[in-house]
Amino acid sequence: MKTIKRLLKGILVLIILLVISLYFYLQHIKPKYKGDLTLSPLENKAEVWFDSYGIPHIYAENKGDLYLAMGYLHAQERLFQMELVRRIAPGKLSEILGKDLLPTDKFFRTLGIHLSSQEAAQKLRTQTTNPTLKEAEAYLRGINEFLEKGPTPLEYELLGIEKTPFTLEDIYNAVGYMSFSFAAAHKTDPLVSFINAELGASYLKDLGLKADTTRQMIPSYFGDPIGLNEKSSAMLLEMLNQLPVSPFIGSNGWVLGPSKTKSGKVLFANDPHIGFSQPSVWYEAYLETPDFQLYGYHLAGYPFAILGHNRQVAVGLTMLENDDVDFFRETENEADSNQYLYKGEWKSFDYRDEIIKVKDEEDIVFQVKTSLHGPVVNGVLGEIVGPDPVAMWWTYNKLPNQVLDATRKLNNAQSPEDVTDALKLIHAPGLNVMYGDAKGNVAWWATARLIKRPEHVNSFTILNGSTGEDDPLGYFDFSSNPHSVNPPAGYVFSANNQPDSVNGYYYPGYYLPEDRARRIKQMIDSKNDWDSEDVKKMLMDETSPAVTQNIGVLLTAMENASLAGNDQKALELLRAWDGKFGGQTAAPIIYTRWLYTILEKAMKDELGQDKFDLFMSTTDLRKRTFPLLIANDSSSWWYNADKKTVEPRQDVIYGALISAVASLEDDLGKNIDKWKWENIHTLTHNHALGVVPLLGKVLNVGDFHVSSGEEVINNWGYPVTSENKYRVSFGPSTRRVVDFSDIENSESILPTGQSGVFHSRHYDDQAQMYVEGKFRKMTINKKELTTSGKLLMLLPDK
Template sequence: MKFLRRFLRILLILVVLLAVSVWLYSKTCHPNYSGELELKNLSNEVTVYFDAIGVPHINAQNSKDAYVALGYLHAQDRLWQMELMRRIAAGRLSEIFGKDLVRVDQFFGGLGIEEAADKTIAGLDKTADSYILTQSYLDGVNQFIEEGKTPLEFTLVGVKKEQYTLKDIYNVFGYMSFSFAVAHKTDPLLTEIKEKLGSSYLDEILSVNSKYLTINRTSVPAKIEATISNSVASIMDDLPVSPFIGSNSWVLGAEKTKNGKVIFENDPHIAYSQPSVWYQNHIKTPDFEIYGFNIALMPFPLLGHNREYAYGLTMLANDDLNFYVEENNPDNALEYKTVDGFKAYELRSKTISVKNERDTTFQVKVSQHGPVMNGLIEHVIDKRPIAMNWIYTQLPNEMLDVSYGLAHASSMNDFKKSVSRIHAPGLNVMYGDAKDNIAWFSSAKLYSLREGLSSKTYLNGASGEDEILEYLPFEENPKAINPSWNYVYSANNQVDSVRGKLYLGYYQPQDRAKRIVELLDKKDDFTKEDIANMTYDVTSATVPGIIHSLLKSVDKSILTVSERKAFSVLENWDGTYLKTAVAPTIYNRFLYEFLKETYQDELGDSFELFINSQLQDQVLPNQVNRENSVWWDNIATKNKVETKNEIVITSFKKSLAFLQNQLGVNVDDWTWNRVISVEYEHAIGKAGGLLRTFFNVGPFETIGGNEVINNQIFKLDSTGYYKVTAGPSTRRVIDFSDIENSLAIIPTGQSGNRFSEYYKDQTQKYLDGKFVKMRLNQSEIEASENVLILKPKE
């Protein structure tokens, strides 16, 4: 007993010492939100007020000082995120995560992002404000690296801090641009369908009935008065930071609002992660002001507003990436055929450093169209050389000037000039201002191919007949400026015609766009609160119609009692995804079984890729209304041709049998909250166990589903559980009749530092559809409890 008591006392002491050590460590790693710090290269003192959610309000005498401060503050809250972001495009994740990330590094290292960055940086104007302020921002980041506390993650994975350069910023641009691209996943699949199954199968996938499109219409006025006073599928799944996916935005003109001023909304959809994607900050100098949302390691905000104007983005989803089949010289595999004869591939040797392993080296062949992707993209299994032609690396990159220009515009026309310089990724740029102007610009280098040629399957690289004929002038891009219907919107849906026909792309189905238009057309007296509520809307505009088309094929007389009850639940569902609703659970399982019965026999291993693609989403309303389709027949059953009715009935019965086994025999118990969840995963928290508990935020129940306005994106699979992987990365509502009380929210918190009180303080508000204020009122800002003074260092 004496020994046991002594042992327990020692154990208690050790536990107390450990707790004290962890507490002390947390305090030393905590970001500095108050007090005084000295920074080099400041010409004047900078005062930073941190508001109740940790947003820094930077008050400086000039922009150079402001951006030095921003770089330092951004790094102290998000250095680990910056580190991951800069490593992706450079192919350097294996250095810290080991051999499991080698294939990701090979893929990104082969895309040519680094080579394009080198070329762009060599030609930059070093006297431009965008360049000078970027260097100031980098200076602030690097001062934190030299003098600030090392984030816990660096210690856990054994990463040494390195200085950041302009190339790191361009690598982030490259990663961001590629994560918008869709063609790298779908073009190989469509080519496989065409070449293995035939044109009849492909035609049904690509043909879209216009009745299932909500088209973003073009409208351009004769004159604008607007002066402003300037105050890859599995590979992408393995990424430790967020790829970009979709988005919503709508801007209401003065005639549509109760207070007679523009109201602006934007919620970009991005893969969930911890920390959240956006870093909020507010910069104010005597001649400049912007409240911005910045991606890690980017000095200028891609989303922002001030008292004069607001802007935001959604993904355009135009086709900016094509694959070309090259023809090797039969006598020399290092040469390929062109219209001018054989030409030597450019050879790029790449070395990947792998943690606790030997370095690995690989070689990339590059044709005139781009890098040969065989072996770099897993689902490019073609024996022919397949080169990827990506507009981002093919044309001059002006994104640094673009992002600077968005935040520093002096008029709407000035803003439009910046937007016109976007080449890739294609973006819908949304705009609203205090002078009652609203606008939507589809911004990208659109192009034309020869008549009748589809860019959605592989092109012929040797013939010279499948090349881009021309890049279209920006003035021909679809856009709407102060349209007569008094609002603009974007939900990644089909844009209006270009040169007389709809421009090809990988647009999302009409679901969210249709719902947005339905709600906006209902009235002309919207308030900020109405728009805030609308961002949390979870009613599908299209699912009830899809269900109706499917249920027409089900003979109720052959159903059991529980099957008839499930039939009735679906039949009477209005498409709203609430936690206690039963219909979403039945519908999503029914949908999975329907897609499986329809497509899996033909697609085989490509089935999972297809059913979670934009292609499937867009073809679904067409397919459910086809009585005759080549896809109905199950090619595995000989001497029998299945009909639509057989496919639907089999799918319905299988889905209900699955749900009874999964959730019990009582249909009323099949509520949506039992099968859907969301967790905001940290790169290290993905390892599970205590690391998951410590770093991740969640899991939580949630409302919403795929392609509703509150878009909670998940994959359909065999499990019957729906783990949300992406959704609104922020929700912003800016009311120019009450600009100082504009609203925003992000999924977790402002800081990526686990020991910060702002690590996850916004999570519950976000899940509940609530908002916090984006402060612009100087008196309110100066009342902040946390004030940090940055002084010039001698």
């Protein structure tokens, strides 16, 4: 008995010691928010005031010290996020996360982003007087100072990550990944090509690939001068789902000019839509020197803000969704597989070897083959139909990378002309850049090098690489890009929808439906006395005019239907629904399940289950297709391949409602009054290591039961499936309201918190506020900080 007691006492002592050790370890790795901190590369003292949400306000004597401090502080909160981001584009995730990420690494190595990064970094290093180089290197010195002297993050310890210095190549790789995630063609073209080849061109008509002039477009105003198949898409989507950081999805942005606001000053709103994760994508910081001020939003490992404002100007962005990728089928020489046909001549493929390090495994060596169009994606992007290689042509890899210079110029812009000069340098990714300033100017620019293509080319399908006749013809001049500067309407807006034509030409792209854009315009046009409170409410709007329009079409198709019980009650709920995705209503549940079932009955017989699931996952296609399909009596999709007959549109819609309600009864019970949208619509911010159940309980943030839905202004996306849960995967990565009538009280919010260190109080201190639609101040007045903030003095090592 005494032996057992001694054993138990020993175990208890061991547990106590472990708890104490864990406590002191967690205290050790917490970010430093006050006191003194010596940084050896610093030239002069600098002050950092942290507000109540842990956002640093850095005051330095020069830009070198400013960006050095920024790099250090960014790293102390987000080093692991930086590590992941710098590894995606060069294909180095397997080295720390294991062999499951090997297909992803092979794909990104094949794209060659890392080669473009090396070229851009080498070129920048030769420009010794370029301020972009000086400020980027200062930022890197700050990161590496923390890497050397700061505490090691928990994730590094758990994964056994070796610390290696950050470089200019890492910065370019970060923006390279952003450019890739903005490009939709990788995810869409293979499926569209399959439908075109296997089912015929008539099946493309309801996919909404062509510009529809009856829909709400982004209006331009020039008045002011200033062989793939569907498995390729499936494989890519699977790889993207494995990525441990957030992809860019979509966005809203609008800028109200003096004629639309109560104050007569510009009101600016922006909420870029990005995949949810923990930590969230943006790191906020206010930067100030005697001749520079900026409140900015920074990507992991990137020195310059992507979104930002000061007392003079505000800049934000949404995704343009332009098509900057083409796939070319090359004709291989039967006598020599190292050659391909181009304009009547046999040309030799280029080859390079890539070595990928894999955790706890032998290194993997594979060969990348490249034609003049680009890298051959056979083997890294799923199965290829036919024996010939398919090469990927991508604007990002075709032109010199000047994005770093462009973003620095944007951070220093003081006028529309300054912004235009910066935007001319951006070739990819495609962006809608929103602008407003204290002088009353409002503007929007579609920003990218937009491709000139031959008139016969359908850029959504695989092109012929052998003749040269399908090749891009070059690029339009930036002056021909859609844009609007100080339009007569008094405002500009963007919601990833199709821009209006320029000289009669509609630039092809993967634009989202008009749903959000129409709602934004509808609301802005309703009044001319907007204030910041109105704009904040608008950012949280949950109503979709497109949903009520779709329901109107469906109800017309159901006019002669004989219904009873829950079928009839479901129809009555939809008839009374105003399109608002409220948490306490059943209507969004019924509508979403009916939508899914209609598409399933119309398309699965032709596509099969796997391809149908892929179609539903290809969000832009699904959203464009549904309203066109349900309104088209003669759609090819009404042909039932199983029954070998055409089913009337009304019959499919009727049968889908019956099936949808029956499946919901099985999932949620027969009492329709208890069906509540927020019970099955949930949001969790997942940490990269949260897939491990024990770690997920500690590192993930959520689960929140939420209202709202997709393609409303407060746009929360989720996979639309037959399951009884709709788990939100993306949404507003921040909500910003910049009010030039009261610039010091402009407001924003982050989805979780500023810090990526889970033991920090700022790890998730904004999460509940975010789901409730609350905001917090973006403080730019130093006097406020000195009375309520915490001071961290940065001292040079003398």
